[in-house]
Amino acid sequence: MHSAVFLIEFGAIILGLGLLGRLAGRLRFSPIPLYLLAGLAFGTGGLLPMGASEEFVAIGAEIGVILLLLMLGLEYTATDLVSNLKTQYPAGLVDFTLNAVPGAVAALLMGWGPVAAVVLAGVTWISSSGVIAKVMGDLGRLGNRETPVVLSVLVLEDLAMAVYLPIVTALLAGVGLAAGSLTLAIALGVAGAVLFVAVRYGRLISRFVSSDDPEKLLLVVLGLTLLVAGIAQQLQVSAAVGAFLVGIALSGEVAEGTHTLLSPLRDLFAAVFFVFFGLHTDPASIPPVLLPALALALVTAGTKIATGYWAAKRAGVGVKGRWRAGGTLVARGEFSIVIAGLAVTAGIEPALGPLATAYVLILVVIGPLTARYTEPLAAWCTGRRSAGASPLAAVPPPVRSPEAAARTAPDQDPAGRP
Numbered sequence: 008m009h010s011a012v013f014l015i016e017f018g019a020i021i022l023g024l025g026l027l028g029r030l031a032g033r034l035r036f037s038p039i040p041l042y043l044l045a046g047l048a049f050g051t052g053g054l055l056p057m058g059a060s061e062e063f064v065a066i067g068a069e070i071g072v073i074l075l076l077l078m079l080g081l082e083y084t085a086t087d088l089v090s091n092l093k094t095q096y097p098a099g100l101v102d103f104t105l106n107a108v109p110g111a112v113a114a115l116l117m118g119w120g121p122v123a124a125v126v127l128a129g130v131t132w133i134s135s136s137g138v139i140a141k142v143m144g145d146l147g148r149l150g151n152r153e154t155p156v157v158l159s160v161l162v163l164e165d166l167a168m169a170v171y172l173p174i175v176t177a178l179l180a181g182v183g184l185a186a187g188s189l190t191l192a193i194a195l196g197v198a199g200a201v202l203f204v205a206v207r208y209g210r211l212i213s214r215f216v217s218s219d220d221p222e223k224l225l226l227v228v229l230g231l232t233l234l235v236a237g238i239a240q241q242l243q244v245s246a247a248v249g250a251f252l253v254g255i256a257l258s259g260e261v262a263e264g265t266h267t268l269l270s271p272l273r274d275l276f277a278a279v280f281f282v283f284f285g286l287h288t289d290p291a292s293i294p295p296v297l298l299p300a301l302a303l304a305l306v307t308a309g310t311k312i313a314t315g316y317w318a319a320k321r322a323g324v325g326v327k328g329r330w331r332a333g334g335t336l337v338a339r340g341e342f343s344i345v346i347a348g349l350a351v352t353a354g355i356e357p358a359l360g361p362l363a364t365a366y367v368l369i370l371v372v373i374g375p376l377t378a379r380y381t382e383p384l385a386a387w388c389t390g391r392r393s394a395g396a397s398p399l400a401a402v403p404p405p406v407r408s409p410e411a412a413a414r415t416a417p418d419q420d421p422a423g424r425p
Contacts, residue, residue, distance in 0.1 A: 017063060020049065024278045035145065039138065039340050039371050042278050043364060046285015047293075064283050068348075071280030073236045073250040074273040075341055079136055079165060080254020081262045084209070098156070098318035099163035105310040107132035113303050119356050122178045126350045129171055130363050131307045135340025136161045138371060142378045143335060153328035156319045157335050168342065169248045170195065175346065179353040197239065197252075204256065213261040225268045228257070247345060281344065285364065288351075292361040300365035308373060311336045312381060327382050334381025338374025343367050 023045055031038035110131030114124035139161065143149055173193075204212070216231065218224040232253045239249025257265060315333030324332065347363030350356065 013063065020045075020064070020279075020282060021275075024282065028274075028278070038278070039135075039281055040368050042281035043285045043344075043368055046282040047288060047290045047364075049282065049286060064279055064286065067276050068280040068283035069246070070233075071273075071276030071278070071283075072247050072341075072345055073232060074269060075277050075280075076247045076251040077232050077254045078266065078269060078273050080251040081257060081266050082254075084255070084258050095156075095159040095163060095318070098160055098314070098321065099167065101317055102160055102164065102314045103132060103167070105314050106307055109303065109306050109310060113299065114359075117299065117358075119359070123350065123356045123359055125178060126175060126346060126355070126359065127362075129175065129346040130339070130343045130366065131303065133164050133168070133339065133342040133346070134161060134311065134336050135338045135342065135371065135374070136165065138338040138340045138374055139335055139378075142338065142375050145375075146379060148331065148335075151328060151331065153315075153319045153322075153324045153332040153335075156322045156324060156332050157315065160314065160318055160336060164342075165251065169251070172248055172346075172349075175349060179349055179355060197249075209256055209258050212256050213258050216257060217261045217264075221264070221268055224261070224264055228261075228265045229269070229272075277341065280341075283348075288360050288364050292358065293365050296358055296362040297365055300362050301369060303362075304366055304369040304373065307339075308337045308370065308377060312377065327386065330382040330385045331378070334377040334379070337370060337377040339367050339370040 024042060027041040027045060028038045031041055107128040111124040111128040113131075114120075114127040119127070139157065143154060143157070148154055216224070216227050218227065232250050235253050236246035236249040240246040254262075312330075312333035315336045316329040319329040319332040343363060344367055347360055351360040
């Protein structure tokens with residue numbers, strides 16, 4: 008009887024997620040808000056509380072996080088990461104300062120203490136790579152001049168997680184300074200060792216894993232990822248970081264084949280993860296934190312736009328491209344939920360989970376809108392200011408020779424977009 012109830016509950020969840028994903032596809036926005044709402048509906052205090060399959064969903068959610076980070080690691084090579092660290096680290100520092108600090112300050116103002124401040128800083132800091140990649144593809148911006156800048160910021164955030172997550176894990180576990188320092192040293196050592204091996208011996212690893220049989224490739228890569236993730240978690244590094252580093256180590260045809268094979272599994276278990284987070288959030292706890300979540304969302308949307316604008320300006324991108332880069336970075340998603348999920352499991356602050364849920368729901372809806380409309384809105388505001396600044400603004404500029412015009416033309420990408 009118990010197994011029958013489990014199959015009915017879990018089947019209903021999967022079917023519901025499929026229908027919600029189809030609805031989100033037709034509406035052309037990320038399905039993450041719908042998955043979170045589904046979790047709220049099935050969780051404690053929801054419309055249809057779930058019981059029998061909750062333990063299995065918890066395991067599926069952990070696998071979802073691992074696959075999300077593995078697939079993210081497959082997008083980059085170790086050489087790319089090292090190059091980004093050398094050239095784009097100032098953008099990463101600006102990103103951290105402008106976006107992590109508001110979260111930490113908000114937690115302290117609400118009286119949550121230093122540990123919750125570190126957690127909420129991570130929630131507001133990290134953009135959603137999954138949502139942003141989908142938005143850029145939908146808007147046809149993958150070839151734009153600002154796109155490498157956006158990707159560089161995302162890569163730096165992902166690398167920063169290799170340091171941040173072990174720190175958060177140690178803080179949530181309540182370990183002392185010595186133990187926490189040891190955990191961080193182990194994390195940095197493991198990350199550095201994996202990057203070194205990936206740079207020097209990445210081809211050998213990919214050749215070992217490679218197989219012409221999709222079944223064997225799937226089993227080897229998935230087994231290796233879960234094994235490394237488990238060892239990393241045992242060392243208190245973070246299973247997610249372990250999976251991310253495995254993805255970095257794989258390259259070439261192996262990475263492409265693995266991406267194709269694991270994409271459906273990633274989507275399935277990632278959806279389960281978002282549902283699981285919603286299960287542990289009582290819908291009645293969201294209204295009291297809705298206003299703080301909205302205020303924090305508006306502040307950090309502005310700081311993300313400023314981050315992208317500054318990073319794109321530093322890279323020599325034109326004004327329109329700077330605004331597009333800033334608007335694209337606004338969305339928060341999977342990493343914010345992963346970080347908040349650690350805090351919810353540890354039970355450090357009851358209101359942190361509901362606040363993070365409301366915060367992500369707001370920004371995952373606003374993010375695609377800012378990506379699409381920040382640049383035209385900025386151009387409209389600039390045009391209004393220029394039109395009302397002075398009657399001289401209406402005087403046409405003097406005629407210049409083609410050579411002079413060419414010397415002062417703004418930077419443009421090959422498609423003619425500034």
